[in-house]
Amino acid sequence: MNRSAKAIWNGTIKEGSGSLSTQSKSLFKMPYSYVSRFEKQTGTDPEELMAAAHAGCFTMKLSAELTSAGFPPEILVTESVVSLINGTITCSALTLEAKVPGITEMRFLQIAEHAKATCPISMAIKVEITLEVRLQ
Structure with missing residues (x-):
C-alpha cells in the first residue's frame, strides 16, 4: 500500500505560503505558511499533521x-502533541482516555505500551x- 501527499510552496520562507493535498482529498489545498507553523495563525503545519497521523495510527x-x-x-480517545524545539522534532506525547469493559489496568497498560511501540508511525519516527x- 502506498499513500501520497503533495506540497506546493510559493515565495520565501517568511512571506510565502503553500498548500497541502492528499491522495484521498481529505486535505485539498489546505493552506500552510510560516505564520501558521510558528505563530499559530490559521492553517496547518507539518507537526500538526504528524500529530494527527500518530494519534490515528496508535489508536487503530x-x-x-x-x-x-x-x-x-x-x-x-488519543491526543498527540508533537514538539518542535530549535528546528528539531523532539517528542510525540500521547494522551489516551479509554473505556474498555472487563480489562484490568495492568493488562490495559501492557497492551497500550505494546501498541505505542509497534504502531507504524511510532516505528517510523525516531x-x-x-x-x-x-x-475509565
Whole structure:
C-alpha cells in the first residue's frame, strides 16, 4: 500500500505560503505558511499533521490489539502533541482516555505500551514517545 501527499510552496520562507493535498482529498489545498507553523495563525503545519497521523495510527493499533486480546474497546480517545524545539522534532506525547469493559489496568497498560511501540508511525519516527493513560 502506498499513500501520497503533495506540497506546493510559493515565495520565501517568511512571506510565502503553500498548500497541502492528499491522495484521498481529505486535505485539498489546505493552506500552510510560516505564520501558521510558528505563530499559530490559521492553517496547518507539518507537526500538526504528524500529530494527527500518530494519534490515528496508535489508536487503530491499540483497538486491534485490544480486540485480539478479547477486550473490544468501547471508546479510545488519543491526543498527540508533537514538539518542535530549535528546528528539531523532539517528542510525540500521547494522551489516551479509554473505556474498555472487563480489562484490568495492568493488562490495559501492557497492551497500550505494546501498541505505542509497534504502531507504524511510532516505528517510523525516531523521537521520544510518551504515553499517559486514563482508563475509565
